[in-house]
Amino acid sequence: MAEQTLANHSDRLNAINIYPVADADTGTNLYLTVRSASQALLHLPPADVGTTLASAGRAAMESARGNSGTLFSVFLAAMAEPLAGQPRFNGPLLAAALHRAQLRSWTALSEPMPGTILSVLEAAARGAAEVESTLGGDDSNHALALTLDGAVAAARTAVVLTESQLGVLTEAKVVDAGGVGLLLILDCLRSVVLGEPLQEDLLDGLSGYKVQDPNIALTMPEQAGVEVMCTVNLSPLAAAGLRMQLDELGDSVIMSAVSEEADDAGSYPWRVHVHVPSPAIALDAIQAVGDPNNVSISALSPNATEDAHDLL
Structure with missing residues (x-):
């Protein structure tokens, strides 16, 4: 419903x-x-x-x-x-x-x-x-x-x-x-x-x-930047560090564990969301600590004509 x-x-x-x-x-x-x-x-x-x-x-x-x-x-x-x-x-x-x-x-x-x-x-x-x-x-x-x-x-x-x-x-x-x-x-x-x-x-x-x-x-005024979302396996400590870094690089940072089950290395899958000026800013930080998957990149402007993935 x-x-x-x-x-x-x-x-x-x-x-x-x-x-x-x-x-x-x-x-x-x-x-x-x-x-x-x-x-x-x-x-x-x-x-x-x-x-x-x-x-x-x-x-x-x-x-x-x-x-x-x-x-x-x-x-x-x-x-x-x-x-x-x-x-x-x-x-x-x-x-x-x-x-x-x-x-x-x-x-x-x-x-x-x-x-x-x-x-x-x-x-x-x-x-x-x-x-x-x-x-x-x-x-x-x-x-x-x-x-x-x-x-x-x-x-x-x-x-x-x-x-x-x-x-x-x-x-x-x-x-x-x-x-x-x-x-x-x-x-x-x-x-x-x-x-x-x-x-x-x-x-x-x-x-x-x-x-x-x-x-x-x-x-409303035109919006600059992109929304980056992905899933990445991280330990709780690494996730906290990534959150701090994304807070410095962009805004609207949301991070939450997808499940309560850790892998053999003690890492959990985290869903990550952030608004940044360009995708590479966020992806470089994320790739430095883990291997992101299920990546989604969207322009923040509702009038955007270009594919946000082309902004990489």
């Missing part, structure tokens, strides 16, 4: 995508990342909730696109951790999973900012925890419904607030695109778990989100 919902909303999400760069692709990136997760599940045998989400999270992270797609994949993989071995979902597990997801997502980004998808995730976790705390550990389906309602309602409030939390959004009079995308995904989760339709009025009144609103992303 999330895949189809994001496909339906991708154009509008792209139109308000102006932070951290106005590259008009948040909707597309979230859709492609979620599609990778859903397609991975088509080939898996039935499993418990945690195993299923962990598989989806790994697939999403390996194919993550953009800031929003990368953070969503971290969110998905982290949600799986408290659910390991659990045969069914319930309110306490949902609250624990959202709490774990918001912690992992904030730490994955070198310079986390309020007013983004992170704020929406944090609010969802807080909303779920507040409801669950009043229910005394009730694991009934009714309690799960109330907890899901609390998470989605809090997430929507947080989306509205994003417009006032980041100056660039305030000036453009739009809410954060990644935050709206996460809100849609959370409502899809609510719909599937409760067997209820999506909330038709969920996005009503969000600044810049009406169909007739202009494509604000395409009116």
Whole structure:
């Protein structure tokens, strides 16, 4: 359901995508990342909730696109951790999973900012925890419904607030695109778990989100540079060193372990995301410590006509 919902909303999400760069692709990136997760599940045998989400999270992270797609994949993989071995979902597990997801997502980004998808995730976790705390550990389906309602309602409030939390959004009079995308995904989760339709009025009144609103992303100043993404096997110490170096070379640095399983040398697969002036700046640093694979290079300008790989 999330895949189809994001496909339906991708154009509008792209139109308000102006932070951290106005590259008009948040909707597309979230859709492609979620599609990778859903397609991975088509080939898996039935499993418990945690195993299923962990598989989806790994697939999403390996194919993550953009800031929003990368953070969503971290969110998905982290949600799986408290659910390991659990045969069914319930309110306490949902609250624990959202709490774990918001912690992992904030730490994955070198310079986390309020007013983004992170704020929406944090609010969802807080909303779920507040409801669950009043229910005394009730694991009934009714309690799960109330907890899901609390998470989605809090997430929507947080989306509205994003417009006032980041100056660039305030000036453009739009809410954060990644935050709206996460809100849609959370409502899809609510719909599937409760067997209820999506909330038709969920996005009503969000600044810049009406169909007739202009494509604000395409009116923003031209963006220079490229987005580089890859997967690389590193020890935790080497990963910390690479993060520090990428922080000096570029911005929007996101690094997260794809899995908790180390190889014989004690290295873990890490998904790396960074914005830099040119691909070689990031790739030289990454290749100095490991052998990157699944490399993706995209121009940050939504109007780019050249292949970003040609910039190497």
